[in-house]
Amino acid sequence: MADSQQISIQELIKTKIKEVPLKYVIDPEPAIPSEFSVPIIDMKTFSSSADAKASELQKFHSACKEWGIFQLVNHGLDGSLLEKLRREIHEFYALPLEERLRYKIRAGEFEGYGQNLIQNSGDQKADWTDRFYMITNPIRRRKAHLFPELPKPLRESLEGFITELQKVAKWLLGLIAEALEMDVKEIEEMFEDGMQSVRMNYYPPCPEPDKVIGLMPHSDGSGLTILLQVNAVEGFQIKKDGIWMPVKFLPEALAVNLGDIVEVLSNGLYKSIEHRATVNSDKERISIAMFFNPNFEANVGPSPALLANQKPIFKTMSMEEYVNGFFSRRLQGKFLDSMRI
Ligand SMILES: O=C(O)CCC(=O)C(=O)O
Numbered sequence: 001m002a003d004s005q006q007i008s009i010q011e012l013i014k015t016k017i018k019e020v021p022l023k024y025v026i027d028p029e030p031a032i033p034s035e036f037s038v039p040i041i042d043m044k045t046f047s048s049s050a051d052a053k054a055s056e057l058q059k060f061h062s063a064c065k066e067w068g069i070f071q072l073v074n075h076g077l078d079g080s081l082l083e084k085l086r087r088e089i090h091e092f093y094a095l096p097l098e099e100r101l102r103y104k105i106r107a108g109e110f111e112g113y114g115q116n117l118i119q120n121s122g123d124q125k126a127d128w129t130d131r132f133y134m135i136t137n138p139i140r141r142r143k144a145h146l147f148p149e150l151p152k153p154l155r156e157s158l159e160g161f162i163t164e165l166q167k168v169a170k171w172l173l174g175l176i177a178e179a180l181e182m183d184v185k186e187i188e189e190m191f192e193d194g195m196q197s198v199r200m201n202y203y204p205p206c207p208e209p210d211k212v213i214g215l216m217p218h219s220d221g222s223g224l225t226i227l228l229q230v231n232a233v234e235g236f237q238i239k240k241d242g243i244w245m246p247v248k249f250l251p252e253a254l255a256v257n258l259g260d261i262v263e264v265l266s267n268g269l270y271k272s273i274e275h276r277a278t279v280n281s282d283k284e285r286i287s288i289a290m291f292f293n294p295n296f297e298a299n300v301g302p303s304p305a306l307l308a309n310q311k312p313i314f315k316t317m318s319m320e321e322y323v324n325g326f327f328s329r330r331l332q333g334k335f336l337d338s339m340r341i
């Protein structure tokens with residue numbers, strides 16, 4: 001396989017393959033369509049009457065307990081900003097290969113553009129995706145050849161998107177503190193100047209879509225993840241009550257899923273949902289996920305506020321230790337299982 005095709009599936013499919021190479025062939029568990037839809041949380045309701053707010057907070061609390069994912073509407077993000085961001089991400093993936101390769105994943109690193117890494121050789125299977133992952137915050141942790149070197153229009157719209165999402169994430173974390181009856185200061189301090197990262201996921205069309213997976217089943221290692229569908233192609237699925245189900249998002253909603261850190265913080269009351277991405281035969285699919293995490297001075301463990309009347313079910317570790325543990329494995333399954341007491 002030529003080098004470019006090792007880096008990019010987008011290049012591989014230009015060779016008009018009829019069958020997918022063995023390293024991508026898995027046998028994904030089928031999904032079963034469900035009549036249920038992911039809960040919808042309306043941000044506007046929180047600024048209306050006290051009764052309406054209390055009932056929306058209750059809905060939020062149940063969504064976090066039962067689903068670990070919800071769709072946030074009336075989030076106040078500027079439609080034209082989202083429009084521009086979507087256009088610029090498309091343009092990035094339409095760039096000639098040499099341009100995209102300026103950002104390719106370097107040896108021993110996980111940030112950059114390219115296929116998801118296979119950690120151990122053997123017969124480990126690969127995801128059908130060309131992703132671009134990078135740490136965006138704290139700004140001092142941005143790699144000089146990645147974010148600062150992006151094409152200017154993409155960089156500017158990403159910057160705008162990040163600033164807006166930071167406000168939404170801060171508000172959501174405050175809501176989590178309120179729903180869990182924690183001190184809001186505790187969560188604010190934990191996430192202040194936190195580690196944030198972004199992944200632009202590009203899933204090329206696939207000649208045998210039922211044999212591959214865009215992104216293996218996993219829960220996010222983050223505190224919170226905010227996900228935006230970049231084009232209108234479906235493919236996001238969650239495992240709910242042991243069954244995979246496809247998820248349809250409202251076109252302008254932000255999907256918010258809880259990551260492992262919030263599951264640990266809530267001492268298991270809230271759930272980080274297992275999810276995956278599927279691909280299809282004729283359309284590319286693009287999404288962008290932004291991950292919000294605590295800062296490197298924080299500890300990851302059950303909130304002391306919750307331990308007054310319950311035993312911890314997870315260990316506490318430093319954020320540094322947590323991040324090293326998380327990135328030393330591939331994105332698959334649930335990392336927090338290794339933190340259970
Ligand atoms: O592409 C998607 O819809 C899912 C992306 C995702 O789960 C991730 O980037 O962690």
Ligand SMILES: [Fe+2]
Pocket residue numbers: 218219220275289
């Ligand atoms: Fe994810």
